[in-house]
Amino acid sequence: MGTPLGDFIRAKRDSIQPESLGLPDHGRRRSPGLRRLDLAARAGISVEYLTRMEQGRDRNPSVAVLNALADALSLDASERDHLRYLAKITGGECSAHTRPAPPRRDVRPSVLETLRLLEPGIALVTNxxxxxxxxTSGYQSLASGTGLLDIDAPNLTRYVFTDPRARTFFADWDEVADEQAFDLWLGPSVENSxxxxxxxxxxxxxxxxxRFNRHVVPQRGTLRLNHPSGCALHLHRETFELPADTxxxxxxxxxxxxxxEAVEQLLRRPHGRLRAIS
Structure with missing residues (x-):
């Protein structure tokens, strides 16, 4: 049985064309991408050890090995962070034997006050x-008519994957789906995920x-929405981490x-008020 770490290494290896690293093309192969032999040589480890990692039979690689693999795979900064995170959870720091409770849903009063200061802008607190x-009420205006906020405990990931309206609302649904699936690896805790x-x-x-098992680190570009009112919206996303609250x-x-201009028109419509969902 594999591990998230092994799955990620194998997925990255399969996505790399040998010629992009200056390696010879060995012709048609049963599997795409970089051969284990080539990756092991670039990382300075044995093929046997790499095979054990990919198959989940070695769960505690050293920091030096992880750094060598990251260099060999030409990982960017976000992918390197993800590699280290997967090594941490694969090494046994999480427990898969208990069924944890859902994460906390309360938001600190100071964070709610920050949201109030952002009114009538478009902002939300999520995990x-x-x-x-x-x-904010601005976010409610943005989501109006999409079905996203129609339930008592709205969840963007569940909405993206289970509500047909999401595929219309998000112009780049595939990219958004990849983002939501990837974020599940990041918390609030491994057990919650x-x-x-x-x-x-x-x-x-x-x-x-x-998508969850592909481990594709998203780029998070401009968010393009097809609002039910007929507006096509292009939005920048500024994300501020609240590490104490995950x-x-x-x-x-x-x-x-x-x-x-379209957002200004949306915000002029009657809307609700700041809402904390518990």
Whole structure:
């Protein structure tokens, strides 16, 4: 049985074309990408050791080995962080034998006050599972008519993978789906991620499972939305980490003049008020 660390190394190896690293093309092969032999040579480890890592039979690689693999795979900074994180959880620092409770959904009063100061802008507090924990009235205007906030405990990840309206609302649904699936690896805790993934997988189907296991580190470019009102919105995302709470404050800002005008029209409509969801 494999491990998240082994799956990530194998996925990255399969995605690399040998010629991009100056290596000879060995012709048609049964598997795509870089051969184990070539990766092991670049990293300075044995093929046998690399095979054990990919197959989950070696779960505690040293920091030196991880750094060598990161260099050999030409990982960027975000991918290196993910490699180290997967090594940490693969090494046994999480427990998969208990069924944990869902993460806390409360938001600190000072964070709620920060949201109030952002009114009537578009902002929300969320966690890496996709739980929407609090939002401004501006965010409610943005989500109006999409179905995202129609339930008592809205969750963006569940919405993306299980509500057909999400595929229309998000112009780049594939990219957003990759982002939401990847974020499940990041918390709020490993145990919470396992709990949520086991709950979501049966209803989201193989498309979710495939994305979750690909370990593609998202680029998080401009968010493009098709609002039910007919507006096409392009939004920049500014994310402020709240490490003490394992939450994020996300602010959405117009990326162009046309979007700014459309957002202004949306915010003029009757809307609710700041909402904390508990």
């Amino acid at each position: 890496r599972l996709g739980d929407i924990l609090a939002h 396992e709990w949520f993934t086991s709950e979501l997988a049966p209803v989201a189907g193989p498309d979710f499972t495939r 939450q994020q404050l996300v602010v959405l800002l117009p990326a162009d003049e046309r979007t700014a």
